[in-house]
Amino acid sequence: MAVGTHGESYIETDPPGSPGRQPQGGPGHGLDGLAQVATKIRDAIESVIEGKPGVVRLALTVLLAEGHLLIEDVPGVGKTMLAKALARSIDCSVRRVQFTPDLLPSDITGVSAYNQERREFEFKPGPVFAHIVVGDEINRASPKTQSALLECMEERQVTVDGTTYSLEQPFMVIATQNPVEMEGTYPLPEAQRDRFTARISMGYPDPTAELEMLDVHGQSAPLERLSPVAHANDVRDIINVVRHQHVAPAVKQYAIELVSATRKHPELRLGASPRATLHLVRAARAYAALDDRDYVLPDDIQDLAVPVLAHRLLPTAEAQVERRRPEQVVAELVNRLPVPSPRK
Structure with missing residues (x-):
């Protein structure tokens, strides 16, 4: 449902010169700077990932x-x-963790070890102390190890032996999991899934993209040739721009109504949390910025509803028997709820 042609009406509630209308940042790091950096990162990733x-x-x-x-x-x-292509396209620290059943929480967060020379304990940081942490097959680790990421993902810090250590900025966890080989896996608990902003599925490539993949990947490994196209400081600057994207009260209310509807739906035994509302609006700000807009439209909320909300929802037993997926429920709610009208 396109309302983008009336998008300007959604920013009238902010007076000129307010933070929502004038993103703060260094020279060249407004929306134009964001578009330049984002385009470079996108092109770098698409040189490795075909047709997506x-x-x-x-x-x-x-x-x-x-x-x-x-x-x-x-x-x-x-x-x-x-995950690797996104990590390598940014010139920042990257650590990869292969999750296995014998992985311990300290293997991720770090451990305090006794230094014989100094005769004191010193902290040995784990792989979570990086800008981007790639967790491969996260559901193969035990729930105890999975829970080691809870504090990291929400509070950007790690507490070991009573001492709290701050993590890098920016900090992002990119986790993968396989939904079909379930032997020896531990499904992510609701608290863990709720900390992921979005869940995506790659899907199979179309024949044209798969043919191009054979030509490109058959001769060499494009991931090895991928060089960083942005720095951690660039990412911090454009994140600051995204924080100042304007969200009109009507659009915020629309996001709240959409999330609230999942809590009342008869086919769901667990709806989306208030954290989901926050993630939805944050993602909508970034989504709008990638479209070179300094304000959020209801379209942005609609486009992001399924990837941001569906993985947090639990269907009832009856819905599972009828093979009703949370993605279908969210899509139906998006189509059913009235879209706020732009101010005239």
């Missing part, structure tokens, strides 16, 4: 929204490749 512009854009949206991304799909469709 929508998936790449959503991954960029989560990065700019200061969120975390869960990539779920069958083997061999490029889940880990997307």
Whole structure:
């Protein structure tokens, strides 16, 4: 449902010169600077991931929204490749963790070890102390190890032996999981899934993209040739621009009504949390910025509703028997709820 032609009406509630209308940042780091940096990162990722512009854009949206991304799909469709491509396109610290059943929480967060020379304990940081942490097959680790990421993802800090350590900025967790090989896996608990801003599925490429993939990947490994096109400081600057994107009260209310509707739906035994509302609006700000807009439209909320909300919802037993997926419920709510009208 297109309302973009009336988008200007959604920013009339802010007086000229207010923070919502004038993003703060260094020279060249307004919307124009954001578009330049985002385009470079997108092009770098698409040089590795063929025929998935929508998936790449959503991954960029989560990065700019200061969120975390869960990539779920069958083997061999490029889940880990997307995570690595996004990580390598930015000149910042990147650590990859292969989740296995014997992985311990301290293997992720770090551990205090006794230094014989100094005769004192010193902290050895784990792989979570990086700008981007790639967690491969996160559902193969035990719930105890999965829970080691809870504090990191929400509060951007780690507490070990009573001492709290701040994490890098920006900080993003990109996790992959396989939904079909369930032997030896531990489904992510609701609290863990709720901390992921969005869940995406890669899907199979179309024949044209798959043919191009054979030509490109058959001769060399494009991921090895991928060089960073942005720095951590660039990402911090454009994130600051996204924070100042304007969201009209009517659009905020629309997001609240959409999330609230999931809590009352008869086919869901667990609806979306208030954190989901916050993530939805944050993602909408980034989504609008990638469209070179300094204000959010209801269209942005609609486009992001399924990837941001569906993975947080639990269907009832009856809905599972009827093979009703949360994605279908969210899509129906988007179509059913009235869209706020622009101010005339």
